[in-house]
Amino acid sequence: ANGKIVDPFEGQKDIKKKLIKTVGNPHKRFMEDGLRPIRALRFASKLNFSIEKYTYLEIFKDDIKNKIKSISIERFRDEFEKVLCSPKPSVGLKLMEETGVLSMFIPEFDCCRNCVQSDYRAFHKFDVLDHLFYSCDGAPKEKLNIRLAALFHDIGKPAAKKMGIEKVLDGEKRG
Numbered sequence: 001a002n003g004k005i006v007d008p009f010e011g012q013k014d015i016k017k018k019l020i021k022t023v024g025n026p027h028k029r030f031m032e033d034g035l036r037p038i039r040a041l042r043f044a045s046k047l048n049f050s051i052e053k054y055t056y057l058e059i060f061k062d063d064i065k066n067k068i069k070s071i072s073i074e075r076f077r078d079e080f081e082k083v084l085c086s087p088k089p090s091v092g093l094k095l096m097e098e099t100g101v102l103s104m105f106i107p108e109f110d111c112c113r114n115c116v117q118s119d120y121r122a123f124h125k126f127d128v129l130d131h132l133f134y135s136c137d138g139a140p141k142e143k144l145n146i147r148l149a150a151l152f153h154d155i156g157k158p159a160a161k162k163m164g165i166e167k168v169l170d171g172e173k174r175g
Contacts, residue, residue, distance in 0.1 A: 014052075020044050021052035030058055034067035038079045038101060045083050045092025059099045069104055076105050084147045090133035093151075097129070111158040128157050 005012070009023050020043050022029040022036070030037050037059045044051050058064055083092035096102035103110050112129035124131060132151050139150040 018047070018049040019052055020047075020049050021055045026052075026055040026058040027061070027064070030064045031067055034064075034069070034071040035075050035079065037064060037068055037099070038071075038076065038096075041092055041095040041099065041101065042079050042083050042086070044095060045089065046086040048087070048091070051095075056099075059101070065100060065104070068101060073105065080105070081144060084136065084151065085141055085144060087141065089136045089147065089151075090130075093133045093136070108155055112155065115158040115161065117154075117157060117161075128154055 014021060020040050022040075040051055040055060040059070043049060059068075083089055083096070086092055093102065097109070097113070109129060109132075112132060113127060115128040117124040117126075117128055117131065126134065132154055135150040135153065136147050139147040141147065
């Protein structure tokens, strides 16, 4: 009413530092609601903030992971869509991958990591997962369906990949 800002948890300092952290003990906050760790990842992605070290490390703990697994797929979907609509979704997607959250809800991405897709033409310099993440970055952020298409467009590559020995002679591919 008097225009004075009340900030008992010094949130304004964290905003200036571009830092995401919980109010109080991160373990307690995350155990109260399994969506909170995912929201921390989403806010870091959307705002281009860092996650405070101890807050971030809590996401890796088994009981926190079990709490995350207990949330409904609809609640995850809502946060996931918000990550995809952020300016650079690859940031949030990589945080989700690193923490294991992505694997909990979309395990099909796991085999895309370290799946090399380069060939003699040198079209791809990234593994399949980074290629999908960066493709999502390149799609228009206001079109969720296009970002989803970009994210999933090569998800079947690891399962369909065939390995073979190829020779390049005189600029022609011969098998």
